[in-house]
Structures are given as C-alpha cells and as structure tokens.
Amino acid sequence: MPLPSTTSPQRAARRHPCRRARVAVCAALATLGAMPAGAITVAWDQAGGGHWALATNWSPVGVPGPADDVFISMASASPYTVLVNRYNNQVQFSAGSVKITQPNATLSVQYTSGVSGAELAVADTLAVTAGTLRLGGAGDKMAYVHADNGMTFGVDALVRTQGNARLGGSIANSGMLDMNGGGYLDGTGTLENQGLVTLGALGASIYTAIGHTTLNGGTFEVTAPVGNYGQVAIGAFTNLHGGTVRLQGTTRLRMTQSGLVNHGVVELADDRATVTVVSGTSRLVNAADGLIDLQAGNGGVRTINTTLENAGVMEVAADLLLNGYQAAHVNSGRIHLANGATATISGVSGTSFTNTATGRIDGHGTLDLRGLPSFVDHGTLAPGNSFGRIDILGNYHQAADGVLDFEIGADGQDQIVVDGGTALFEGTLRIRFVDGFAPSQGDTFELISGAVTASFSQLEVLGLAPGYDFDLGGDGGLVLVAIEVPPVPEPGQLALLLAGLAVVGWQTRHRGFAGTPD
Incomplete structure (x- = not known):
C-alpha cells in the first residue's frame, strides 16, 4: 500500500562510493578508477538521534537506499530515536534490510500533519532483536512499514502502533507487540507469536485489524x-497448545475467514467479553486439548456470538450467552457450570445446540433453554461434581442414547430442578454412591423436581454392595427411596462386601421406572 511520494535529491540518482566514504578512502578510490555502485552496509552514527533522510547521520555518509543493509546498533548511554516522517516533502524511504540491535534505540515512523503519512519500504527483512519500533498514524494519515521477506521481533523487542499504523509482511514475534492504540497487520502474511501481542481500542469506532493468518x-x-468497546478483527487464527488468548474489558473479538481454532486457553475474563463473527462461515472451534475459560471476574455475561464446536473443556464460572445467526452449536467435549453460573442458549435467528454422545454437561448452575424450540441431549447430564444442582429452564429431552448421572454421598447429593418447561428422560439413569456411603432403610433422595416424564431404558447403581433395593417414583419429579437394606454382616463379611463396586440391576418394586413417575 505505497504512499504518494516526491523524490529527494538523495534518491534521484545512484550513488558513487565516494559520496559515502571518508576523505582518505575517496582519494584511494580515485586512484583506482571508478567502481560500479552497489549495496553496502550502513550504520546509524548519531548518538543524539535524528532523521533517517539526513545523510550525515549515517556511516558511511549517505541516505540508505533500497538495496542497503541498515544497522541501528550504535551503543549509547541515553535513548535515541531515528525518525521517519516527512522530510523536504519526501514521505517514502527505503532499505534493503533493517536491523535494530541496541536497547536504547527507537525507529519511529510517524505521520506529519498536512501530508498523507510516512512509509518505510524494506526489500528484504526487518529485525528488531533489542530496541523499539514505533508507528503512529491518525485518520487518513498512515504510518506504514512493510518488509517483503518478513519481520522478526526478538524477546527484547518492543513494537508499538497507534491509530492508522500498518505493518506489512509476515511477522515472527517473541517480544512485545503493543497495538493497544490501534493499528493493522496489513495484507497477506502470517503472524507467529511466541511473545505478547496486546491489542485494544479507545472506542467502538476504532479497532485493530489482524489481517494475517495467526499462529499463537x-x-x-x-x-x-x-466504558468503551474495543474491537479486534482477526483472520484465520490457531491458538497453539501453550498459547493463551485473553479478552479483558468490554472487548469484541471479531472473526473473519475460518475463525479461531483453540488448542490452548481462551479466557473470557470480563463483563461483555464477546467472541463474534464477521463472516458467516467463521466459527470458534475448541479442540480436544483446548480450554475455554469464562472467568468469574467482575460478573456480567460473556458472549459467544458465532458457531461453537467444543471438543475440549468449557469452564463456565461466569454467565454465558451462546448465540449467533443460524449457529449450529455442537458439544462433544465437556461444559462445566461453576459458581451457580447460567449458560443461556438462544434460539434467535435459527440457533441450535447438539450435545453429542461424547458430550458432557455437568457442575452447579443453570441451563437456560427457553430460547430454543427443542433441546435433545444425546450425551451426559451430570449435576454437581460432588455435589451440585442444575436448574433447567425450558424444555429438555434426554434421548435414548443419553445418560443422566447422579452422585449420592454422606455429605449431600446431586439434583436437577426443571422450571418453566417440561423434561422427558429416556436412556440411562446412573446413580453413584460415593465415599463409601450406604443408605439406611427409608432414606429418601429427591433426584429431579418439576414437570418430568421418566422412561429410562436402563438403570445403573454404582458403589453399593449387593442386597439393596429401592423404590423409584415420585409425584412431579423423581425420588429414590431405600426400601430394603441388607442386614449388617459380620466384620469379615463386611470387608468382602465393600471390597469392590457393584452394578445393581433392579428388577422389582420399580414404581414409575417406565413412564411417568407416580
């Protein structure tokens, strides 16, 4: 995206070596005759800083050209800045390659009021191993740096952009890329980040665009x-194992192309943190080794406003709104409700949700399905994680291949409450007695309350020795009552009974087992 330019005298003609040599060297070259011009190495030579286009700031003397290797590595006890902006009506500058290796050095590309901006074109590579690269643009005044063969930012590098600032070409970052003030990664290329990339905006009308394929x-x-919305638009994005994507404040991560594939951690840390979509084909894919962490933070709602495909873990410790235009959400991993959080699945604009046979929804909180015309669960619903309660708002259907999983122990039990809708439970009812707990005669456990129809095809009881029998029934819910308890055995027999886990297939006294509980 080149800027309009006016050609300076320094760039108008190819330089003779004498123009960039010391007097003694010029004299020696003169005796040897003329030599063809070519690329040379140019080093910054002004401890107080100065402008790129001033020939005397370089050694050998002369402004770098499009084939020259530029080093900004002059040691200095004090910081200094190499400034790239308008100079004698010139706004375009060039180099073959650029290397910044001095911690006290800053290469600053800045727009100037009244002109279109400033541009530094690098034909080969730009590398910052130590020091700072700073770009600042505003409105239609652009600060632009592009390197045809890519940019490398080392662990001691700081790159900071602001306003209409653009970095062009592939980037490998191990340092800090600070785009909180705005900016763009322009054109095609790849951003490979092993350091810190921090992005943000001052308001809804200013956002940062990452137009690259990103590997984080x-x-x-x-x-x-x-009090403001920050928007960041990303292209194809893969969060690698060990990588973290963190949304803080009232931020909106807008996805284009294929969206975001997560093998690491995605944190939705604050109120109104949102993952949304620009292109209708984009989606948030949480792979089997990925974690999406909705942190409690300052409360509020975290929003996923695009198709979610979860094969990993979603930790829902803050309220979640799962939405999106015609989004077909699929869970084949684990969604864990924590701290009483609410997961709302909105059916607006044709949204649907499928919990597959390998999918699991568990924990302590609320599942709000009122926005869906129907919800069919082919996976596992398990309130608690020793112990908890899931409130279901709206209509729920556990399919014939689904599993309802409860735990019962001396310190409590799991429970489901159906409110504002009806629930049909088919498939498997699994009850696990944990921590060695054994019920007494007449003990009652209310498993489900509300408008419930139970028609389980299979019943499993785990964690009990043989000999127990129960009545399964209830009015307006599902209740388990211990009606027969084996006699207390001798000590030797007791050890044998408790040595393993037994699966008890109940064959008698199953009131309400098939059909609506009575």
Whole structure:
C-alpha cells in the first residue's frame, strides 16, 4: 500500500562510493578508477538521534537506499530515536534490510500533519532483536512499514502502533507487540507469536485489524478501557497448545475467514467479553486439548456470538450467552457450570445446540433453554461434581442414547430442578454412591423436581454392595427411596462386601421406572 511520494535529491540518482566514504578512502578510490555502485552496509552514527533522510547521520555518509543493509546498533548511554516522517516533502524511504540491535534505540515512523503519512519500504527483512519500533498514524494519515521477506521481533523487542499504523509482511514475534492504540497487520502474511501481542481500542469506532493468518503460542491479549468497546478483527487464527488468548474489558473479538481454532486457553475474563463473527462461515472451534475459560471476574455475561464446536473443556464460572445467526452449536467435549453460573442458549435467528454422545454437561448452575424450540441431549447430564444442582429452564429431552448421572454421598447429593418447561428422560439413569456411603432403610433422595416424564431404558447403581433395593417414583419429579437394606454382616463379611463396586440391576418394586413417575 505505497504512499504518494516526491523524490529527494538523495534518491534521484545512484550513488558513487565516494559520496559515502571518508576523505582518505575517496582519494584511494580515485586512484583506482571508478567502481560500479552497489549495496553496502550502513550504520546509524548519531548518538543524539535524528532523521533517517539526513545523510550525515549515517556511516558511511549517505541516505540508505533500497538495496542497503541498515544497522541501528550504535551503543549509547541515553535513548535515541531515528525518525521517519516527512522530510523536504519526501514521505517514502527505503532499505534493503533493517536491523535494530541496541536497547536504547527507537525507529519511529510517524505521520506529519498536512501530508498523507510516512512509509518505510524494506526489500528484504526487518529485525528488531533489542530496541523499539514505533508507528503512529491518525485518520487518513498512515504510518506504514512493510518488509517483503518478513519481520522478526526478538524477546527484547518492543513494537508499538497507534491509530492508522500498518505493518506489512509476515511477522515472527517473541517480544512485545503493543497495538493497544490501534493499528493493522496489513495484507497477506502470517503472524507467529511466541511473545505478547496486546491489542485494544479507545472506542467502538476504532479497532485493530489482524489481517494475517495467526499462529499463537504466546499470549494474545485483547483489552478495552472501562466504558468503551474495543474491537479486534482477526483472520484465520490457531491458538497453539501453550498459547493463551485473553479478552479483558468490554472487548469484541471479531472473526473473519475460518475463525479461531483453540488448542490452548481462551479466557473470557470480563463483563461483555464477546467472541463474534464477521463472516458467516467463521466459527470458534475448541479442540480436544483446548480450554475455554469464562472467568468469574467482575460478573456480567460473556458472549459467544458465532458457531461453537467444543471438543475440549468449557469452564463456565461466569454467565454465558451462546448465540449467533443460524449457529449450529455442537458439544462433544465437556461444559462445566461453576459458581451457580447460567449458560443461556438462544434460539434467535435459527440457533441450535447438539450435545453429542461424547458430550458432557455437568457442575452447579443453570441451563437456560427457553430460547430454543427443542433441546435433545444425546450425551451426559451430570449435576454437581460432588455435589451440585442444575436448574433447567425450558424444555429438555434426554434421548435414548443419553445418560443422566447422579452422585449420592454422606455429605449431600446431586439434583436437577426443571422450571418453566417440561423434561422427558429416556436412556440411562446412573446413580453413584460415593465415599463409601450406604443408605439406611427409608432414606429418601429427591433426584429431579418439576414437570418430568421418566422412561429410562436402563438403570445403573454404582458403589453399593449387593442386597439393596429401592423404590423409584415420585409425584412431579423423581425420588429414590431405600426400601430394603441388607442386614449388617459380620466384620469379615463386611470387608468382602465393600471390597469392590457393584452394578445393581433392579428388577422389582420399580414404581414409575417406565413412564411417568407416580
């Protein structure tokens, strides 16, 4: 995206070596005759800083050209800045390659009021091993740096962009890429991050665009000031194992192309943190080794406004709104409700949700299905994680291949409450007695309350010795009552009874087992 330019005298003609040599060297070359011009190595030579286009700031003397290797590595006890902006009406500057290796050095590309901006075109590579690269643009005034063969930012590098600032070409970052003030990764290319990329915006009208294919193995952080929305638009994005994507503040991560595939951690850390979509084909894919962490933080709702395909773990410790235009959400992994959080699945605009045979929804909280015309669960619903309660709002159907899983122990039990709808349970009812707990005669356990129809095809009781028998029934729910308890055995027999786990297939006294509980 080149800027309009005016050609300076320094760039108008090819340089003779004498123009960039010391007096003694020029004299020696003069005696040897003329030599053809070519690429040379140019080093910054002004401890106080200065402008790129001033020839005397370089050694050998002369402004770098499009084939020259540029080193900004002059040691200095004080910080200094190499400035790239308008100079004698010139706004375009060039180099073959650029290397910044001095911690006190800053290469600053800045727009100037009244002109279109400033551009540094690098024909080969730009590398910052130590020091700072700073770009600042505003409105239609662009600060633009592009490297045809890519940019490398080392662990001691700081790159900071603001406003209409653009970095062009592939980037490998191990340092800090700070785009909180705005900016773009322009054109095609790849962003490979093993360091920190931090992005944000001052308001809804200003956002950061990552137009590259991104591979993140470090930290990719999106922030926004309190009271504003920060928007970041990303292209194809893979969060690698060990990588973290963190949304803080009222931020919106907008996905284009194929969306985001997560093998690491995605944190929705604050109120109104949102993953949304620009292209209708984009989706959030949480792979089997991925974690989506909705952190309790300051409360509020975290929103996923695009298709979710979860094969990993979703930790829902803050309220979740699962939405999206015609989004077909699929869970084949685990969704864990924590801290009483509510997961709302909205049916607006044709949204649907499928819990597959390998999918599991568990924990302590609320599953709000009122926005869906129907919800069919082919996987496992398991309130608690020793112990808890899941409230189901709306209509719920456990299919014939589904599993309802309860735990009962001396310190409590799991429970489901159906409210504002009806629930039909088919498939398997699994009851697990944990921590060695054995019920007494007449003990009653209310498993489900509400408008419930139970028609289980299989019943499993785990964690009890043989000899127990129960009555399964209830009015407006599902209740388990211990009606027969084996006699207390001798000590030797007791040890044998408790040595393993037994699966008890109940064959008698199963009131309400097939059909509506009575």
